[in-house]
Amino acid sequence: xxxxxxxxxxxxxxxxxxxxxxxxxxxxxxxxxxxxxxxxxxxxxxxxxxxxxxxxxxxxxxxxxxxxxxxxxxxxxxxxxxxxxxxxxxxxxxxxxxxxxxxxxxxxxxxxxxxx
Amino acid sequence: xxxxxxxxxxxxxxxxxxxxxxxxxxxxxxxxxxxxxxxxxxxxxxxxxxxxxxxxxxxxxxxxxxxxxxxxxxxxxxxxxxxxxxxxxxxxxxxxxxxxxxxxxxxxxxxxxxxxx
Numbered sequence: 001x002x003x004x005x006x007x008x009x010x011x012x013x014x015x016x017x018x019x020x021x022x023x024x025x026x027x028x029x030x031x032x033x034x035x036x037x038x039x040x041x042x043x044x045x046x047x048x049x050x051x052x053x054x055x056x057x058x059x060x061x062x063x064x065x066x067x068x069x070x071x072x073x074x075x076x077x078x079x080x081x082x083x084x085x086x087x088x089x090x091x092x093x094x095x096x097x098x099x100x101x102x103x104x105x106x107x108x109x110x111x112x113x114x115x116x
Numbered sequence: 117x118x119x120x121x122x123x124x125x126x127x128x129x130x131x132x133x134x135x136x137x138x139x140x141x142x143x144x145x146x147x148x149x150x151x152x153x154x155x156x157x158x159x160x161x162x163x164x165x166x167x168x169x170x171x172x173x174x175x176x177x178x179x180x181x182x183x184x185x186x187x188x189x190x191x192x193x194x195x196x197x198x199x200x201x202x203x204x205x206x207x208x209x210x211x212x213x214x215x216x217x218x219x220x221x222x223x224x225x226x227x228x229x230x231x232x233x
Contacts, residue, residue, distance in 0.1 A: 033219050033220065035221070035222075042226075043154075043207065043209075043226070043227045044224065044226055044227070045160075045209065045211070045224035047117075047221050047222075050220070050221060091159065091160070095219055097219075098218070100165075101148060101150075101165040101167075101173060102148070102213075102218050102219055103150050103162050103165055104150075104162075104211075104222055105162070106159045106160045106161075107159060108158070108159045109158075109159055111157075
């Protein structure tokens with residue numbers, strides 16, 4: 001089974017500071033995709049960043065970056081210069097691939113609180 | 117980015133009735149759509165994969181006779197909760213990616229909150 005584990009139910013960060021959200025996954029595949037999605041109170045799922053496993057370079061999107069450690073099956077999200085609008089649930093997700101219709105498996109999520 | 121729209125955004129129904137939720141891809145065609153269920157403060161659980169022109173593929177433990185999925189066109193998939201009961205109350209989210217793009221970003225609808233009295 002391709003499981004995604006987020007071990008931090010809640011995290012808190014001060015505005016302008018940096019926070020790292022953890023994610024580990026389990027797979028026997030060698031090529032796959034990983035994602036971080038954000039779900040604000042509106043419940044709309046928004047893509048934050050994605051990583052292709054065959055790419056060694058860590059993905060970066062403005063203030064968001066990942067630390068992808070393929071051998072350790074770890075995929076953490078770093079948010080720099082945190083803003084109040086970053087407060088949301090963050091879900092790590094794994095692309096299940098062709099055997100499962102390319103659906104995404106999600107972790108349990110991390111609730112991020114941003115304090116002024 | 118691509119837009120996925122769900123309707124209704126919220127619905128309240130009586131126990132025993134059926135409710136239909138629509139999921140539309142507004143600016144792209146989708147041969148595959150995915151239906152997820154989310155309980156309060158919980159993760160998204162995949163219910164089924166909706167395939168245009170063919171039967172949906174249900175995840176283990178999901179009752180296909182209770183959660184009817186129809187994907188009659190390349191822009192519309194529907195989820196019908198039949199004979200709804202209070203335990204079916206939940207937040208249902210659909211998602212899709214453009215046809216031909218097997219992997220990559222999934223675009224999500226706004227979700228539909230179902231409350232069964």
